[in-house]
Structure formats: C-alpha cells, structure tokens
Amino acid sequence: MNTKRFNTLSWRLAGFGLASLVLAALIIMVLFWGASMLLWLNPSRSFWGVKLLRWVINNIGSIPVVLIIGIPLYTFFFLALTKNTMSYVRSISSGVQNMADGNLSFRIAVTGTEELGTLADNINKMAGRLKSAMDEERAAAxxxxxxxxxxxxxxxxxxxxxxxxxxxxxxxxxxxxxxxxxxxxxxxxxxxxxxxxxxxxxxxxxxxSSGLPLRQEPVNLGNLLEQLAEEFVPVLEAAGMSYSIRTDPGPLVIQGDADELVRLYENLFTNAVRYGKEGKQLDISVFRRQDQVVAVCTNYGPPIPAGDLPHLFQRFYRVDKSRSRKTGGSGLGLAIAKSIAELHGGVITATSSRKQTAFETSFPQCIP
The missing domain is CATH 1.10.287.130 (Signal transduction histidine kinase, dimerisation/phosphotransfer (DHp) domain)
Structure with a gap:
C-alpha cells in the first residue's frame, strides 16, 4: 500500500477533522449517559438539575442540544489538533516575509514530509538560488x-x-x-x-564571455607543447634562454580546443621569458597524474612573494607594477590563461620559491 498518498496535508486535515468529530461524539455520549443515569436515579424529579434537564428535553429537544454542545467541542478539538500545523504555516509565512524584506539568507525550518515541508524546502531553495543570482550580478557589476x-x-x-x-x-x-x-x-x-x-x-x-564556442576534439598535450616550444625558440634565444621538455610515454590526450590551448601556453611561455629570463632556462614537463594530464612550466627567475601568489591570475594584477610596465606586460596574460583552463574544465596554479617558479595546469584525461 502506498503510504505517501496519505501523508499529505489534505489527508492530515481530514484525519484531524475525523478525530475531532469522534472526540466530540464521545463527550456527547458521556453527557447523554450521565443525563440518563441522573433521570434514572432521581425518578421523583425533586432535584433541580433533573427538572432543568426535563425542561431542556421537552422545550428545546435533543438534536439542538447535541448541536449546541457538539459544534463548540468539535471546533475546540480541531483547533487543538491542528495547532502545530497552523503554527508551521505561520512560520512559513513569516519566513517568506523575511525573504521578501531582503533577508535571503533566512531559512525556514523544514519539518515533515508532507506538502508544507516540501513547500518550505522549495522556498529555501528558491531563496538560495535568488541570493546566488544576486551575488553573481553584484560580482559582475x-x-x-x-x-x-x-x-x-x-x-x-x-x-x-x-x-x-x-x-x-x-x-x-x-x-x-x-x-x-x-x-x-x-x-x-x-x-x-x-x-x-x-x-x-x-x-x-x-x-x-559565456558564448565563446570551443571546437572540442582530442588533443595530445605533449605533442602540442613540443611543437609550441620549438616555435618559441626565436623568442627564447632573443632573451638568452633555452628550453627542455619532458613528456611521459604514451598518449597524453585531453578534450579541448587546440587553438585556445596554444594561447594559454603562449601566455605562460611569454610570462616565463618576461620575468624569468635571468634564470636562462624554461623547463616543460607533461605527465599523467591519476585521471589528469598535467603540464608544468618552470622558470628560474626572481621568486614571486607569497602574498602575491593568490592574486596572480586576477585582471591587471602585477607583482611589480613599475617593472611590468617596463617589460610591456598588460596584466591580462595570466587572467586569460586561467579563463582558458577553466573553459576546458581544468585548473591552473602557481608556486614559487627562491629556486624556481612553476605554473601547473591539469585537465581531465580523454580516454578513447
């Protein structure tokens, strides 16, 4: 038997109504039994209560008396039994008013599995989505x-x-x-x-922009970086640098847009030349880590202060503003690299020490 069908607000209210009717009927029956016993125990009718009872029966009638007593009893029991439910309705109404007043962080307590609990849960979810949308709009502004x-x-x-x-x-x-x-x-x-x-x-x-189309296809990241590094040799030589690349054996394939990935690593190589040419070397390694394909670009220039690392991929952020302007940096290269990585479902991070600075990208491996 499907119990969920009966675990609804309408069935609960019907149950409260039936229970109130039964309780009112029981009390009326007890009163009727008591009146009958009183009439039986005092047949002489000398007791004033018996006289009143006889007058009510003869002049008003049993049915009106039952209605006069039963309706208030039914109302009392129904209100008593539905007290928690109506209190929850008022709680939902108060919560909605809070949200309407702008407090979208407010959450209504979700109790029970019938319609009111579902309603409260849906209102909370709606408020959460609305708050997220407003936060995103503020962040965009x-x-x-x-x-x-x-x-x-x-x-x-x-x-x-x-x-x-x-x-x-x-x-x-x-x-x-x-x-x-x-x-x-x-x-x-x-x-x-x-x-x-x-x-x-x-x-x-x-x-x-959210509408940037990507031409997704399997891309061997190792081969792509080998070719790009070779094309970058004139730029490296002009800066007095050389490069080495190490790739794991076997396919290092990801799903992505080759042109956009080239832009990502061109920015990383350019950054290494601009700020790491004192180290004379750019090292590139591509390997598998669990179900990810990882590429690391390492230069050996001056270290990046720890306080600047979390901000490297922000728009127009420069570690040394005067030095960056001198070298022609726009402050957008790493922000572009981060956006391309995220469009491909990947992650880009940076680490720096006195010995080296490394930019690591990782993407989900494409398994044919």
Whole structure:
C-alpha cells in the first residue's frame, strides 16, 4: 500500500477533522449517559438539575442540544489538533516575509514530509538560488567597474606618451632629424604597447564571455607543447634562454580546443621569458597524474612573494607594477590563461620559491 498518498496535508486535515468529530461524539455520549443515569436515579424529579434537564428535553429537544454542545467541542478539538500545523504555516509565512524584506539568507525550518515541508524546502531553495543570482550580478557589476578602471588606467599612460611626443613633432619642437626620429620611435613603441593591451583586453573579454564556442576534439598535450616550444625558440634565444621538455610515454590526450590551448601556453611561455629570463632556462614537463594530464612550466627567475601568489591570475594584477610596465606586460596574460583552463574544465596554479617558479595546469584525461 502506498503510504505517501496519505501523508499529505489534505489527508492530515481530514484525519484531524475525523478525530475531532469522534472526540466530540464521545463527550456527547458521556453527557447523554450521565443525563440518563441522573433521570434514572432521581425518578421523583425533586432535584433541580433533573427538572432543568426535563425542561431542556421537552422545550428545546435533543438534536439542538447535541448541536449546541457538539459544534463548540468539535471546533475546540480541531483547533487543538491542528495547532502545530497552523503554527508551521505561520512560520512559513513569516519566513517568506523575511525573504521578501531582503533577508535571503533566512531559512525556514523544514519539518515533515508532507506538502508544507516540501513547500518550505522549495522556498529555501528558491531563496538560495535568488541570493546566488544576486551575488553573481553584484560580482559582475564590481568586475565590470574594476575592468573599466583598470583599462582606463592602463590605456591612459601609453596614450599620453604617444600624444605628447606627437605634439612635439606637430609643433616642430625638435632640434634636428635625429631628435625627430627619436620622438617618432618612442611614440611607435608606445603605440605597440597600446595595441598589445587592446589585443589582450579583446582576447580576455572574448574568452570570458559565456558564448565563446570551443571546437572540442582530442588533443595530445605533449605533442602540442613540443611543437609550441620549438616555435618559441626565436623568442627564447632573443632573451638568452633555452628550453627542455619532458613528456611521459604514451598518449597524453585531453578534450579541448587546440587553438585556445596554444594561447594559454603562449601566455605562460611569454610570462616565463618576461620575468624569468635571468634564470636562462624554461623547463616543460607533461605527465599523467591519476585521471589528469598535467603540464608544468618552470622558470628560474626572481621568486614571486607569497602574498602575491593568490592574486596572480586576477585582471591587471602585477607583482611589480613599475617593472611590468617596463617589460610591456598588460596584466591580462595570466587572467586569460586561467579563463582558458577553466573553459576546458581544468585548473591552473602557481608556486614559487627562491629556486624556481612553476605554473601547473591539469585537465581531465580523454580516454578513447
């Protein structure tokens, strides 16, 4: 027999009504039995109570008396039996009012498995989802403001330089052609910096937008990094660096978009060249760890302070702002790398010591 069918609010109220009716009927029966005994024990009718009882029976009748007594009794027992249920309804109503007033952290106690318990649970879930949505909206608004602030700050510096040196040229404020070329060269370099920042910003907004399509296919991460490292040799040599790569035997396959993964590791390699060229070496290793394919890019430049490590993948974050501007860093490369990794269901982390700095990515292994 399906007991869940009867464990509902309607069946409970029906049960309370039936129980109230039975209790009222029992009390009426006891009163009727008592009245009958009183009439039987005092046949002379000398007792005033017996006279009153006879008058009520003869002038009012038994049925009206039963109704006059039974209805209040039924009402009393029904209210007494439904007290906890109605108290729970008021508790749900109060909780909904709290949430309507803006307290979305409030939770209604869930008791029982009938409709009221389910209703309270659903209201709590709705409030939780609404709170999460509002928190995400606030976070998005804060992120947008921070992005605008960061972009405005980072664009203003090179743009000011470009305009300043072009003004010198426009107003002929140079001594000779050598000084003219010097001014133009500086303006050109600053323009390249400006273009790099705009390109990185476009790339970041493209990747972090929810609608970015990924061409998912099996990608051998070991082969991809071997090819990319070989293509990166001219950049490494220009910085006085070399590289080594070690890959585990066998396929190191993940599911992903090869073009986006190339962008991820290009950013990591560029970061290693920009900030780790003093160590003269970039080491790359790709291996399996349980059901993950892990790639580690290690450079041997100056260590990153422990306080900066948790913030490395934030937009526009720089460990050394003056040094980063000098090297042309936009502060978006690692944020882009993190976004690409997360789009592929992966994780990127950084560790640093006096000896080395390592960026580790891990992705779920693709099993054919």
């Amino acid at each position: 804060i992120a947008k403001d921070e992005l605008i602030t960061g972009v405005s700050h980072d664009l203003r510096t090179p743009l000011t330089s470009v305009l300043g040196f072009l003004e010198y040229v426009e107003k002929d404020r140079y001594a000779d052609e050598i000084e003219l070329r010097y001014y133009i060269s500086i303006a050109y370099d600053k323009s390249l910096t400006l273009k790099k920042l705009i390109d990185d910003l476009f790339e970041y907004t493209r990747i972090t």
